[in-house]
Amino acid sequence: MVRTVYSPEYCLQYLEQYASQEIFVTGLILGQITDARENVIHIARTPEEKGGEAISNDGSFASEKQDPVKNLLGVSEAWVADHAKHVTRMLPGGMFVLGIFITSDEDVFEDPNYFSKVKTILNYTYKVLNTNHLMFANCPHSNERLILHMSTNTKVLTCKSIEVGPSKNVAIKPVEWKFLSKPQQWQRLDCYYEFDEVYPVIVKKSGISVKQQFQQILESSHKTIESSVMFLDGELKDPSEQLEQLIKKKKTKNSSKTAQEVPKSxxxxxxxxxxxxxxxxxxxxxxxxxxxxxxxxxxxxxxxPKASVGEAIAAVKQDIIRSLASRFTMHCDALIDDNLLPEEKVCFNEPPRRVLVPVGSLYLCDYLFPGEAPAEALLSVRELLDLQITEADVICDIETPADTSEFDALDRDTSSEELLATPQEASQFMYITGIAFAFLVLFVSIFIHYYDSISEFMRKLLTIS
Structure with missing residues (x-):
C-alpha cells in the first residue's frame, strides 16, 4: 500500500514560486502522523548558511553571508540539522520534522551522488535530533523520512521516502502527495500544568553545572508526567476512541435550543x-x-480530528516535556555563570515564556525572555519558518510574567541585601536556588517514607497500654 500524505494547497504555491525562478532551495517538511492519516502542516526553507555561525536561540544571525549554495552537493548537513533542531522547539507535541524538500534542476532520485547526499542529510539530522530524547524530536511512529522534489525545469513534483537511523534498509518507497484545497480542520487541546517542585542539590567533588542539574530535573519530570492520568473535559476517556466521536457526543448532549455552542478546544x-x-x-x-x-x-x-484519545494524550505529554527541555536549554545558553549555587545567596531566575504564532489554521510556538517584545518572535518565524506575520498575530497571554513582588520586597530590605542575587532575565515559569530549602525536603521525604511504620508502632503501643 502506497503511503499517502495530505498537505495544504499553499505548500504547492510555495514550491512553485521557487521552481519558477529556477532557484535551488532545500527545506524541512513539518507535520503529524497518526494511525488515521498523515498530515503536513508546513514546509519551511532552510536559511542560507552564514559564515560558520549556527542559528542562535532567537533565530537571528550575526555573521555575514557566504556565497549562495548552487546545488545539493554544497549543502551542509550540520546546517540542516541545526535548522531542524530549532524548528522542533517551535512545534507543539505530536508534530515533527518529517523530511526535506528540494527544488532543483537535477533529479535527486536518479543521480547517485545527489541521492547519497540526501541520505547523508536525513541520517545526520536524525542523529542530531536523537541526542536529546526529552525533546521528542524524532517521530516515534516511523523512521521513514520524506523526500519531496520539484524540478525547476519540468515543474514535476515527486515524493518518495527512505528509512533513516540504525536500519540498513535502503529501499526507496513511493509516496502519494495530495494537496487539500480547503483548510485542514484541527482539534485543539489545552492543558495547564502546574509545576511546583523542590529538588535537592548535591554537589559532588567534580561539581555539577546548571545544565546537568536541569537534565536530572527533566528526567524526574518526564517520569512523573508519563505516569499521570489525563482527563478530557473532566472525563476519563477510552484511549481507542476518536476525538471526533467525543465532539459528536457532546453536540448530541447539548442539542437543546438553549444549550451553548460546544467549545472548539x-x-x-x-x-x-x-x-x-x-x-x-x-x-x-x-x-x-x-x-x-x-x-x-x-x-x-x-x-x-480522527486521531485517537491515546494519541492526543501522548502528544500533550510530549508537548509539556518538549517545552520544558526547550526553555532549560535556552536558559542555560543565556547564562554567563554556570555555577549552580552562589555562595550564601538565593537566586531568582525566569526561563523564557511561551507565545503562540499562527501557521495556517493552527499555532506553533516561540519563546521570549523577559523584556523581549512580540517583535522578537517575528524574527524567529521569518528565519526559521520562512513566514511573514505581524506583531498583532503573536499571542502573548497564554503565560504571564512571574510575580516577583516577594523578591522585590526582599531586595528592598537592607538587612537582606546579601541574601538575594541579581535576578536573571526570563518568565512566569521560574526557579529559585538556595541553601535552606533542601533540609526541609529531606525531612518531609523521610517522614512520608516511614509514616506507615510509625503509625503501626503507635497503634501497638496504645493497645499494650
Whole structure:
C-alpha cells in the first residue's frame, strides 16, 4: 500500500514560486502522523548558511553571508540539522520534522551522488535530533523520512521516502502527495500544568553545572508526567476512541435550543497518582542547596480530528516535556555563570515564556525572555519558518510574567541585601536556588517514607497500654 500524505494547497504555491525562478532551495517538511492519516502542516526553507555561525536561540544571525549554495552537493548537513533542531522547539507535541524538500534542476532520485547526499542529510539530522530524547524530536511512529522534489525545469513534483537511523534498509518507497484545497480542520487541546517542585542539590567533588542539574530535573519530570492520568473535559476517556466521536457526543448532549455552542478546544487535566509522587527510596545525603520550580506551563496541542484519545494524550505529554527541555536549554545558553549555587545567596531566575504564532489554521510556538517584545518572535518565524506575520498575530497571554513582588520586597530590605542575587532575565515559569530549602525536603521525604511504620508502632503501643 502506497503511503499517502495530505498537505495544504499553499505548500504547492510555495514550491512553485521557487521552481519558477529556477532557484535551488532545500527545506524541512513539518507535520503529524497518526494511525488515521498523515498530515503536513508546513514546509519551511532552510536559511542560507552564514559564515560558520549556527542559528542562535532567537533565530537571528550575526555573521555575514557566504556565497549562495548552487546545488545539493554544497549543502551542509550540520546546517540542516541545526535548522531542524530549532524548528522542533517551535512545534507543539505530536508534530515533527518529517523530511526535506528540494527544488532543483537535477533529479535527486536518479543521480547517485545527489541521492547519497540526501541520505547523508536525513541520517545526520536524525542523529542530531536523537541526542536529546526529552525533546521528542524524532517521530516515534516511523523512521521513514520524506523526500519531496520539484524540478525547476519540468515543474514535476515527486515524493518518495527512505528509512533513516540504525536500519540498513535502503529501499526507496513511493509516496502519494495530495494537496487539500480547503483548510485542514484541527482539534485543539489545552492543558495547564502546574509545576511546583523542590529538588535537592548535591554537589559532588567534580561539581555539577546548571545544565546537568536541569537534565536530572527533566528526567524526574518526564517520569512523573508519563505516569499521570489525563482527563478530557473532566472525563476519563477510552484511549481507542476518536476525538471526533467525543465532539459528536457532546453536540448530541447539548442539542437543546438553549444549550451553548460546544467549545472548539478540549481542556486536558493532568493527575499524578499519589503513589507515583512518593520517592521509591530514601537516601541520607548531605544537601548543598535546593532548586524550587514554580509556575504553570501552558500547552496547546493540535490533532487531526480522527486521531485517537491515546494519541492526543501522548502528544500533550510530549508537548509539556518538549517545552520544558526547550526553555532549560535556552536558559542555560543565556547564562554567563554556570555555577549552580552562589555562595550564601538565593537566586531568582525566569526561563523564557511561551507565545503562540499562527501557521495556517493552527499555532506553533516561540519563546521570549523577559523584556523581549512580540517583535522578537517575528524574527524567529521569518528565519526559521520562512513566514511573514505581524506583531498583532503573536499571542502573548497564554503565560504571564512571574510575580516577583516577594523578591522585590526582599531586595528592598537592607538587612537582606546579601541574601538575594541579581535576578536573571526570563518568565512566569521560574526557579529559585538556595541553601535552606533542601533540609526541609529531606525531612518531609523521610517522614512520608516511614509514616506507615510509625503509625503501626503507635497503634501497638496504645493497645499494650
Amino acid at each position: 478540549m481542556h486536558v487535566s493532568l493527575f499524578v497518582p499519589f503513589e507515583n509522587a512518593l520517592p521509591e527510596t530514601v537516601e541520607y545525603l548531605e544537601c548543598d542547596g535546593s532548586i524550587h520550580f514554580s509556575g504553570i506551563v501552558a500547552s496547546s496541542v493540535f490533532m487531526y
